[in-house]
Amino acid sequence: MTQRFLSIGECMVEMAPTAKGDYQLGYAGDTFNTAWYARQLFNPDWDIAYFTAVGEDVISGQMVSFIADTGINTGFIQHLKGCTVGLYLIQLENGERSFAYWRSDSAARRLANDPARLDAALSSADVVYFSGITLAILAPGHRSVLVDAIATARQSGATVVFDPNLRPRLWDSQDTMRQTIMTAAAHSDIVLPSFDDEATFFGDQTPDDTARRYAGAGVGTVVVKNAGDEAVCLAKGEISRFSPARVDPVVDTTAAGDSFNAGFLASYLETADLNAAMAAGATLAARVISERGALIRL
Numbered sequence: 001m002t003q004r005f006l007s008i009g010e011c012m013v014e015m016a017p018t019a020k021g022d023y024q025l026g027y028a029g030d031t032f033n034t035a036w037y038a039r040q041l042f043n044p045d046w047d048i049a050y051f052t053a054v055g056e057d058v059i060s061g062q063m064v065s066f067i068a069d070t071g072i073n074t075g076f077i078q079h080l081k082g083c084t085v086g087l088y089l090i091q092l093e094n095g096e097r098s099f100a101y102w103r104s105d106s107a108a109r110r111l112a113n114d115p116a117r118l119d120a121a122l123s124s125a126d127v128v129y130f131s132g133i134t135l136a137i138l139a140p141g142h143r144s145v146l147v148d149a150i151a152t153a154r155q156s157g158a159t160v161v162f163d164p165n166l167r168p169r170l171w172d173s174q175d176t177m178r179q180t181i182m183t184a185a186a187h188s189d190i191v192l193p194s195f196d197d198e199a200t201f202f203g204d205q206t207p208d209d210t211a212r213r214y215a216g217a218g219v220g221t222v223v224v225k226n227a228g229d230e231a232v233c234l235a236k237g238e239i240s241r242f243s244p245a246r247v248d249p250v251v252d253t254t255a256a257g258d259s260f261n262a263g264f265l266a267s268y269l270e271t272a273d274l275n276a277a278m279a280a281g282a283t284l285a286a287r288v289i290s291e292r293g294a295l296i297r298l
């Protein structure tokens with residue numbers, strides 16, 4: 001029977017630096033990146049769908065065609081009059097990425113404007129995937145609309161997966177970011193944070209602290225990614241650990257966490273084996289950071 005993985009968030013136009021020193025135009029965004037890798041890794045009988053909003057202009061149309069061409073279901077994408085999509089540019093320094101954004105009025109900021117549409121999409125999903133960026137881009141009132149709709153879908157049996165993906169620049173204040181992230185996590189079954197961000201904004205001393213903080217909020221399975229260092233999983237009170245192989249050279253860390261999440265979920269939803277799933281996530285992330293840009297074809 002077909003199952004549906006519904007990823008919710010923003011896909012942007014991506015300008016990724018090339019080896020020649022110019023920029024390559026592509027399309028990317030954290031939740032879309034995870035859907036893109038999920039489409040390549042999940043069994044073909046899974047429907048991988050993306051929920052977002054775009055405009056009605058040429059670049060929005062090109063983005064949706066690109067998404068559809070990858071085999072992702074675009075049936076939940078809203079086309080809003082007078083709007084367009086956001087844009088970001090990757091800046092690289094020794095392989096470590098930072099971003100410049102032009103997204104303050106993107107169509108995706110209105111993705112939770114229509115609660116009925118949201119409920120219809122969510123009620124069709126077996127797995128719902130969203131991130132801290134999905135919440136950050138919404139108007140404050142729409143954040144609770146989205147989280148409430150996700151909570152309702154979860155009560156009806158959907159598995160909810162959340163990546164906090166902390167981006168303080170997208171939030172009005174760090175307090176709002178921390179509170180909203182912890183509320184969203186409390187409505188999630190699986191949370192996939194990255195230790196360096198969590199240490200910076202929540203003050204965690206170790207990945208185990210991060211895992212315990214989310215478990216303390218009621219999350220059943222927490223997997224703390226830790227760049228090239230040991231990843232930690234806390235599920236049903238038990239800790240497991242995974243040390244990834246060294247990657248050399250690291251070319252571009254964009255989408256390392258997003259691809260880890262897809263690799264982890266493809267394996268975990270099939271086998272329920274946490275150790276194998278952490279290894280699958282790390283193997284995919286290692287491939288992705290060996291190339292430029294967020295998306296690589298496997």
Ligand SMILES: O=C(O)C(=O)C[C@H](O)[C@H](O)CO
Binds near residue numbers: 255
């Ligand atoms: O920062 C964002 O909103 C992005 O989605 C850009 C990148 O693709 C993403 O952050 C990588 O995780």
